[in-house]
Amino acid sequence: MRQGYTAAAVRRAEAPLLAAGRGESLMRTAAAGLATVCRRVLTERLGTVTGARVVVLTGPGNNGGDALFAAANLVSRGALCVCIPVLSRPHEAGLEEFRRVGGRLVDREDAPAYLLGADLVIDGILGIGARPGLPREVAGFLREWQDLVGNPGAGAAPGPVDGEAVPVVAVDVPTGVDATTGALEPVHVSASHTVTFGADKAGMFLPGGADVAGEVVYVDLGFDMHGETPVVEIPEATDVLDRWPLPETANRGVHKYSRGVLGLVAGSSRYPGAAVLSTAGAVSAGVGMLRLLSNPETAWPVLERYPEVVMGAGRVQAWAIGPGAPEPPLMRQAITDAVSHSLPIVIDAGGLDLLSRPLDTSSLMTPHAGELAALLARVITGAPSREQIEAEPVRYAVRAAQALEGVVLLKGRRTIIARPDGTVVAPGVGAANLATAGSGDVLTGILGALCATAGSHPVAEITDLAFLAGLGVLVHARAGATVTHASGIAPVVERTVLRLAEGGPRAHEALS
Numbered sequence: 001m002r003q004g005y006t007a008a009a010v011r012r013a014e015a016p017l018l019a020a021g022r023g024e025s026l027m028r029t030a031a032a033g034l035a036t037v038c039r040r041v042l043t044e045r046l047g048t049v050t051g052a053r054v055v056v057l058t059g060p061g062n063n064g065g066d067a068l069f070a071a072a073n074l075v076s077r078g079a080l081c082v083c084i085p086v087l088s089r090p091h092e093a094g095l096e097e098f099r100r101v102g103g104r105l106v107d108r109e110d111a112p113a114y115l116l117g118a119d120l121v122i123d124g125i126l127g128i129g130a131r132p133g134l135p136r137e138v139a140g141f142l143r144e145w146q147d148l149v150g151n152p153g154a155g156a157a158p159g160p161v162d163g164e165a166v167p168v169v170a171v172d173v174p175t176g177v178d179a180t181t182g183a184l185e186p187v188h189v190s191a192s193h194t195v196t197f198g199a200d201k202a203g204m205f206l207p208g209g210a211d212v213a214g215e216v217v218y219v220d221l222g223f224d225m226h227g228e229t230p231v232v233e234i235p236e237a238t239d240v241l242d243r244w245p246l247p248e249t250a251n252r253g254v255h256k257y258s259r260g261v262l263g264l265v266a267g268s269s270r271y272p273g274a275a276v277l278s279t280a281g282a283v284s285a286g287v288g289m290l291r292l293l294s295n296p297e298t299a300w301p302v303l304e305r306y307p308e309v310v311m312g313a314g315r316v317q318a319w320a321i322g323p324g325a326p327e328p329p330l331m332r333q334a335i336t337d338a339v340s341h342s343l344p345i346v347i348d349a350g351g352l353d354l355l356s357r358p359l360d361t362s363s364l365m366t367p368h369a370g371e372l373a374a375l376l377a378r379v380i381t382g383a384p385s386r387e388q389i390e391a392e393p394v395r396y397a398v399r400a401a402q403a404l405e406g407v408v409l410l411k412g413r414r415t416i417i418a419r420p421d422g423t424v425v426a427p428g429v430g431a432a433n434l435a436t437a438g439s440g441d442v443l444t445g446i447l448g449a450l451c452a453t454a455g456s457h458p459v460a461e462i463t464d465l466a467f468l469a470g471l472g473v474l475v476h477a478r479a480g481a482t483v484t485h486a487s488g489i490a491p492v493v494e495r496t497v498l499r500l501a502e503g504g505p506r507a508h509e510a511l512s
């Protein structure tokens with residue numbers, strides 16, 4: 001798991017080291033890490049660093065200092081580096097070293113020629129010291145750069161040159177990206193790589209920043225982050241291997257109940273397929289048993305494919321309700337059972353329409369932006385529109401988690417899972433082919449199965465529903481990336497879970 005912090009937290013963590021007079025050595029370590037990434041990028045692109053044409057963009061702060069020290073390293077290995085000061089005078093010691101080894105300072109007016117001929121651009125204009133609102137000079141420069149490389153989109157600065165994008169390595173944070181929230185200035189740098197120092201910055205993993213940071217490479221500076229709370233957690237494949245709650249198989253006392261029973265309320269005569277898809281997700285993710293509450297019309301297609309499903313209510317360890325707009329009385333029955341037995345409940349689609357206040361049990365709500373707008377309209381005053389939610393998904397997912405005192409999984413191209421304490425889990429980008437009807441139903445089944453299985457373990461409490469949901473989203477995305485149809489996801493989820501259960505190298509295979 002990676003953990004992202006606010007810029008203020010990073011500042012607090014670096015303060016004791018700066019007070020101990022270690023500022024220069026920190027910068028040298030940061031620059032060495034930055035140079036390593038630049039050398040890798042150049043070698044991948046050109047096969048060598050020697051003769052590579054590198055443009056270094058600087059601002060007045062330490063961010064530019066990092067860039068210049070790193071560029072000095074590249075010059076000493078034969079790269080041809082120029083520095084364009086985009087804002088004020090560059091970092092003095094960095095510039096001195098850069099020039100001493102043969103780097104050249106060039107005028108801003110000459111920037112177009114250098115940018116067009118570059119093999120690599122290093123963005124050291126602004127880092128975590130950036131104040132909101134780019135200075136005019138910087139915004140103007142980035143706009144010219146955009147026009148130059150024929151990328152008129154409001155966002156991306158660098159674009160394809162001669163059919164191939166020039167790599168841009170951002171120092172710590174791409175210029176124009178808020179290090180904490182990921183919010184983008186109207187014009188900003190779009191990087192292929194971001195080399196970040198001391199601690200991951202939250203904004204690089206949240207919508208906006210995550211779309212323009214490229215590969216985020218972390219360089220350790222020995223900061224002690226223990227006293228700081230990460231505001232975003234990023235689950236990775238290794239977390240799935242370590243923390244996916246696999247059904248118990250090892251001990252002899254195992255039976256279907258101890259492997260997790262999920263109660264599912266899904267499907268209607270209008271959307272019978274939703275029950276099949278959510279059942280597929282749940283069964284594939286590894287429940288011990290599945291009870292389906294549904295009308296007979298909906299039940300038959302499910303039973304045809306999954307005869308092991310048991311119809312009707314009974315003892316369960318978790319509930320999942322809502323895919324395919326099931327009949328409200330059935331969903332209410334599930335909610336009542338979840339609350340009276342303190343069971344976790346996943347609430348999707350039609351189930352969300354029943355909510356207007358917090359439930360007195362662990363809840364995981366899975367709306368998309370439109371559903372969240374409708375839900376918030378019932379719960380808070382001054383609720384946002386769907387468009388507002390799409391523009392600021394983290395803000396409104398957190399708002400909903402607080403108002404509903406549960407975990408809110410806001411679906412979108414970048415799914416965000418918010419806890420009531422304001423922290424989020426950001427499992428990264430989903431597969432484009434998951435944006436299909438029915439894909440969310442499969443996810444609900446997976447999430448329900450995870451809750452049921454985790455809830456059936458000897459320590460029957462789910463300490464972190466949001467992180468668990470993040471693992472479900474990762475496996476769902478992984479499965480989706482390898483299939484072309486939502487209905488085809490289930491077998492891939494099943495294969496993934498089976499391989500997790502087998503452990504060893506094959507488990508890694510399933511997630512790589």
Ligand SMILES: NC(=O)C1=CN([C@@H]2O[C@H](COP(=O)(O)OP(=O)(O)OC[C@H]3O[C@@H](n4cnc5c(N)ncnc54)[C@H](O)[C@@H]3O)[C@@H](O)[C@H]2O)[C@@H](O)CC1
Nearest residue numbers: 014026027030060061062063126127128129130131135172
């Ligand atoms: N302090 C440390 O421990 C380390 C810091 N490092 C680097 O230092 C960076 C932070 O350095 P700084 O604090 O110098 O900050 P920056 O380099 O981000 O920039 C700060 C400068 O830009 C100006 N500025 C910022 N926003 C502006 C705006 N909107 N309009 C006009 N001027 C604006 C400020 O007045 C200041 O002069 C990090 O991102 C990282 O790259 C690294 O060297 C590693 C160690």
